Amino acid sequence: MTQVIACIDGTNISPAVCDYAVWASLRFNAQLEFLHVLDKSEYPTESNLSGNIGLGSREALLVELAALDEQRGKLALEQGKLMLDAARQRAIAQGIENPGSRQRHGSLVETLIEMETDIRLLVLGKHEDHLSQHLGSRLENVVRTLHRPILITTASFKAPERVMLAFDGSPTTRKGVEMVASSPLFRGLPCHLVMVGVESDTAREQLAWATSSLEDAGFKTEARIIDGEVERVLCDYRSDHAIDLLIMGAYGHSVIRRFLVGSTTTSVIRNASVPVLLLR
Missing domain, CATH: 3.40.50.620 (HUPs)
Structure with a gap:
């Protein structure tokens, strides 16, 4: 279970x-x-302090330190x-x-x-x-x-009322759309789809698939393609639309998923004023 x-x-x-x-x-x-x-x-299960410089010959002190460490663990x-x-x-x-x-x-x-x-x-x-x-x-x-x-x-709780899913058309984020559509976790909540990049026929087609998948599952959906730097676009959109929770795919090689590796991931999660749900 x-x-x-x-x-x-x-x-x-x-x-x-x-x-x-x-x-x-x-x-x-x-x-x-x-x-x-x-x-x-x-909190180690066992303490070995015999390597401490100057304590090797002071068995009583070693025993006392070990006892204190054990007490701290308890x-x-x-x-x-x-x-x-x-x-x-x-x-x-x-x-x-x-x-x-x-x-x-x-x-x-x-x-x-x-x-x-x-x-x-x-x-x-x-x-x-x-x-x-x-x-x-x-x-x-x-x-x-x-x-x-x-x-x-984050450090304080607020029941999510609007969620945002970062989407890039990759198999991983398509799977994320399917997970959100089939899950009761966000059922009944508006879902914003944000695709970062240059608008094109391919991008519009991919976003249309994601939008229809969520709408068919009963989600009220708003979808946008926005050109720009990934972190800034997502953070600005989140702020402008009062998003309560950000949903992203974790790791990979696409633009969105590279965003979750290294300093960019650190920056967004560190600066996010809302919870972040990472999908694998």
Whole structure:
């Protein structure tokens, strides 16, 4: 059974992650599970301090430091359990029946890979302080590794009322159109299709296919072809039309998908004032 998985870490973005996951779970009518992973680099299961310079002969101090490290790990584990319980109670108050929770010690990416077949949608929050120069290693690794839809949230929740799908006519973004058309996640919401590039017969034909696919599924659709630099076009359109959520295909070689590799991806996700749904 596939489900919505929400990763929480106790920071200020966790409530928004919880609320977006609840929103998606209710729209999907899918099970919701909260996940908390204690990173093994920060909370190792075993400590070996014998390599510390000047401490090799001070066994009592080594034992004490190891005990403190173990205690720190236990406190983090207990804090995580309290966070998971708080997230469950928040979800229940919003209408979720029996949300699940899972706590793991290790790597977030490795944990999600193990769970991948059960994930219908992964919900992650972006840490603003970690995005000054890059996406943040864990978030970027998850996006690059996982082949499931990933919703990257902002720090505050707003139920989406208008969504925008970046489209380039490629097989990946055509698949994205089909996923949106067949999914209950955005059912009943206006969908804006934006194609970045020079207007041509081919572009108009591709956009017409995307528009009819969404309209046949019951979506009210507005479609545009806009020439310009990809990031600026998408950001300006999002702002001008009060878009609440941006939908994009992740990775590849077309103009839109190259946009999701390297510094441009970093810039858009970092500067986005709305959540970004990455489709694989």
